[in-house]
Amino acid sequence: MQQPDPALDIAALQAQVAGTLAAAxxxxxxxxxxxxxxHYEQAARQAGAQGWTAGEALAHEGAAQSLALLGxxxxxxxxxxxxxxxxxxxxxxxxxxxxEQAHAFLRPGExxxxxxxxxxxxEIRERQEAERQSARVQAxxxxxxxxxxxxxxxxxxxxxxxxxxxxxxxxxxxxFERVWGRKAEDLYRDPRLxxxxxxDEDREAVEHAFGAWIECGADRAWTAExxxxxxxxxxxxxxxxxxxxxxxxxxxxxxxxxxxxxxxEAEAALRISESRFALAAAGSNDGIFDWDIPNDRMYLSxxxxxxxxxxxxxxVRKREDWVRMLRQHPDDAARRTALLWGYxxxxxxxxxGEYRILHPDGLYRWVRIQGLCVRDASGRPTRMAGSISDIDxxxxAEAALRxxxxxxxxxxxxxxxxxxxxxxxGAVLGFGEMAQRGTRAGSRARRDxxxxxxxxxxxxxxxxxxxxxxRSGLIERVPVHIEHVTQETLQLMSAxxxxxxxxxxxxxxxxxxxxxxxxxxxxxVMNLVTNALQAMPEGGTLRVALTLQPLDRPRVATTGQLVxxxxxxxxxxxxGAGIAPExxxxxxxxxxxxxxxxxxxxxxxxxxxxxxxxxxxxxxVRTEPGxxxxxxxxxxxxxxxxxxxxxxxxxxxRGRHEQILVVDDEDALLHLATQRLADLGxxxxxxxxxxxxxxxxxxxPERFDAVLTDERMPGMSGTELVRxxxxxxxxIPILLLTGYTDAERVQRARAVGASAVLGKPLAxxxxxxxxxxxxxxxxxxxx
Numbered sequence: 133m134q135q136p137d138p139a140l141d142i143a144a145l146q147a148q149v150a151g152t153l154a155a156a157x158x159x160x161x162x163x164x165x166x167x168x169x170x171h172y173e174q175a176a177r178q179a180g181a182q183g184w185t186a187g188e189a190l191a192h193e194g195a196a197q198s199l200a201l202l203g204x205x206x207x208x209x210x211x212x213x214x215x216x217x218x219x220x221x222x223x224x225x226x227x228x229x230x231x232e233q234a235h236a237f238l239r240p241g242e243x244x245x246x247x248x249x250x251x252x253x254x255e256i257r258e259r260q261e262a263e264r265q266s267a268r269v270q271a272x273x274x275x276x277x278x279x280x281x282x283x284x285x286x287x288x289x290x291x292x293x294x295x296x297x298x299x300x301x302x303x304x305x306x307x308f309e310r311v312w313g314r315k316a317e318d319l320y321r322d323p324r325l326x327x328x329x330x331x332d333e334d335r336e337a338v339e340h341a342f343g344a345w346i347e348c349g350a351d352r353a354w355t356a357e358x359x360x361x362x363x364x365x366x367x368x369x370x371x372x373x374x375x376x377x378x379x380x381x382x383x384x385x386x387x388x389x390x391x392x393x394x395x396x397e398a399e400a401a402l403r404i405s406e407s408r409f410a411l412a413a414a415g416s417n418d419g420i421f422d423w424d425i426p427n428d429r430m431y432l433s434x435x436x437x438x439x440x441x442x443x444x445x446x447x448v449r450k451r452e453d454w455v456r457m458l459r460q461h462p463d464d465a466a467r468r469t470a471l472l473w474g475y476x477x478x479x480x481x482x483x484x485g486e487y488r489i490l491h492p493d494g495l496y497r498w499v500r501i502q503g504l505c506v507r508d509a510s511g512r513p514t515r516m517a518g519s520i521s522d523i524d525x526x527x528x529a530e531a532a533l534r535x536x537x538x539x540x541x542x543x544x545x546x547x548x549x550x551x552x553x554x555x556x557x558g559a560v561l562g563f564g565e566m567a568q569r570g571t572r573a574g575s576r577a578r579r580d581x582x583x584x585x586x587x588x589x590x591x592x593x594x595x596x597x598x599x600x601x602x603r604s605g606l607i608e609r610v611p612v613h614i615e616h617v618t619q620e621t622l623q624l625m626s627a628x629x630x631x632x633x634x635x636x637x638x639x640x641x642x643x644x645x646x647x648x649x650x651x652x653x654x655x656x657v658m659n660l661v662t663n664a665l666q667a668m669p670e671g672g673t674l675r676v677a678l679t680l681q682p683l684d685r686p687r688v689a690t691t692g693q694l695v696x697x698x699x700x701x702x703x704x705x706x707x708g709a710g711i712a713p714e715x716x717x718x719x720x721x722x723x724x725x726x727x728x729x730x731x732x733x734x735x736x737x738x739x740x741x742x743x744x745x746x747x748x749x750x751x752x753v754r755t756e757p758g759x760x761x762x763x764x765x766x767x768x769x770x771x772x773x774x775x776x777x778x779x780x781x782x783x784x785x786r787g788r789h790e791q792i793l794v795v796d797d798e799d800a801l802l803h804l805a806t807q808r809l810a811d812l813g814x815x816x817x818x819x820x821x822x823x824x825x826x827x828x829x830x831x832x833p834e835r836f837d838a839v840l841t842d843e844r845m846p847g848m849s850g851t852e853l854v855r856x857x858x859x860x861x862x863x864i865p866i867l868l869l870t871g872y873t874d875a876e877r878v879q880r881a882r883a884v885g886a887s888a889v890l891g892k893p894l895a896x897x898x899x900x901x902x903x904x905x906x907x908x909x910x911x912x913x914x915x
Contacts, residue, residue: 289391294326312360441492615678636675668706
């Protein structure tokens with residue numbers, strides 16, 4: 133601003149005042165002009181002394197008034213403008229008051245000065261309006277700030293405003309004291325209390341993240357989760373959000389800190405619950421499913437997928453995709469659909485079903501599916517979840533139990549008819565042997581007798597099979613050289629293999645043995661090979677393999693469960709028609725066959741099942757319709773067997789005229805037994821009842837060297853006779869003959885004193901060896 137020179141202005145004013153006083157017409161104004169000049173001089177000196185600051189406006193206003201009175205309009209206007217600029221720093225009200233005082237000195241005729249004052253008045257009114265608007269804005273701002281504080285005081289979140297340079301907390305809501313457990317006044321006094329309260333494990337990460345946010349320009353919202361530790365040691369979880377509201381050198385940040393401790397605790401509890409549930413599900417060996425019904429999306433756990441015979445993959449798919457991937461038994465599909473929708477539609481109280489699922493190995497395995505649904509207010513199902521359980525071992529155990537019960541039923545039937553049937557066969561076979569010895573080889577009579585013997589042998593074999601698979605026969609369990617017996621059986625059957633069947637074998641078990649009966653193992657191999665050949669009437673490939681395989685964990689087979697251990701595994705595979713799924717569950721049933729009448733009895737696989745069970749093993753079946761079947765027999769290894777030695781057939785041992793008491797209620801069998809004993813060098817004495825034999829023995833106890841008696845006789849049974857004879861002469865050798873040699877019967881007979889129990893029909897060689905064996909200790913000879 134241009135500052136006036138007071139000395140020059142005063143001299144000019146004095147000269148003008150002197151000229152004016154000389155005019156008479158203006159004499160009465162001279163005194164007033166002089167006072168104005170003096171007033172200007174005084175104001176100018178005062179403004180200069182004050183450094184042209186607050187008094188500057190007054191100085192210029194006084195000068196303007198004086199110059200206006202002297203008629204110097206131009207100079208007066210310049211000082212008015214300087215006064216206007218100075219008053220901009222002094223306030224509009226004071227400026228208006230001074231200008232009104234200055235206007236009072238103006239002459240009414242001074243139009244130019246009147247215009248200037250009007251302009252200044254307009255400017256003053258505008259400034260006053262601006263100041264009133266500013267006041268209203270300040271009032272609204274104050275009211276808004278008051279509302280903000282009331283809201284901040286009421287919210288459970290911590291609202292804060294802080295400045296970065298220098299670090300200062302501008303505001304923090306009262307919730308700080310509840311969440312941080314510290315006084316707000318302590319935070320205002322020491323802003324570092326905020327970060328000092330952060331958990332030791334979180335502090336460094338939070339400070340680093342906040343610093344990186346500032347360095348990157350804070351163009352996005354700040355967010356973090358961390359823990360704070362209250363003075364008492366309590367830990368609270370915090371979720372914090374903030375924004376930069378001032379990017380000047382001070383740097384002001386505001387934000388909200390929310391206490392999420394309850395959420396974190398709920399999340400931790402949920403994780404524990406989920407972990408506990410997953411652990412329980414894994415421990416229970418069940419699979420889990422969860423069906424979002426409105427969106428038709430279903431979750432299947434990894435275990436559930438395995439139970440469904442699937443390779444584990446994505447756990448969430450559309451339900452229709454899962455349904456398309458699963459291969460359930462045709463007989464179960466309609467029942468499962470009806471049960472599911474019956475439950476969802478509210479017609480059934482629960483969803484609990486057992487179904488068969490086809491696995492990649494061609495076997496159906498049983499699963500149990502249980503589920504519960506969640507419904508909305510209208511009763512419409514919105515979600516269904518549940519478990520999938522592996523019940524295949526249980527179902528197989530049930531099937532094995534039913535099989536056992538069926539076999540026991542057949543065994544009971546066999547026991548009822550075996551004695552009579554074997555008596556008939558015994559007579560036919562015994563007298564047939566005698567007839568064969570009395571006829572010339574090649575003669576017509578010999579040929580007819582041979583046919584009779586063949587038919588009788590088939591009848592005996594049928595009875596043996598019935599008793600074998602019903603486990604009613606007397607079985608002596610010894611280590612069996614499995615490979616040797618298998619090799620012998622295959623050699624015997626090689627001539628029966630058609631030319632159009634390609635036969636391969638691989639036997640690699642060496643001397644490995646399993647505890648059982650060699651003859652029964654021969655029957656297992658023969659039946660499996662026969663079935664395989666019959667499955668390939670047009671030819672194909674027959675593969676027989678015998679290997680050692682270890683099991684490091686239990687395994688479920690078709691007919692039972694295998695424990696961990698080492699096994700001999702016989703595999704008989706064919707490339708025939710395979711087994712239809714609807715027949716697979718019944719192949720081990722007695723008398724079940726799909727062949728034409730006359731081509732099979734339906735006892736072959738039943739016999740295999742029974743024998744393998746006696747060995748302590750199980751049978752596994754893999755089949756594919758149109759591609760063939762493979763039967764795998766698993767036998768537990770029980771060590772090694774001795775190598776068999778070749779020897780010439782020994783001659784039948786003969787008697788030394790020992791007297792043998794023979795008892796049988798059948799005349800034909802009594803005659804047969806006495807004739808055989810006579811031929812073997814013994815002296816038989818026959819009786820048709822136990823009572824007659826006991827009376828004869830009581831009369832001369834020392835007369836007889838041994839006793840041969842039937843078990844099932846009217847009046848006195850063979851067991852009762854044995855007990856009575858032993859009471860009369862303890863230790864006498866007694867052979868008990870029976871057509872039904874179950875283990876209980878044998879044990880009971882031996883308990884009362886029977887030296888041996890022999891099954892009917894009895895071959896001559898078996899009779900000769902048994903007698904020689906029981907008489908050997910008394911005669912001092914080797915049996």
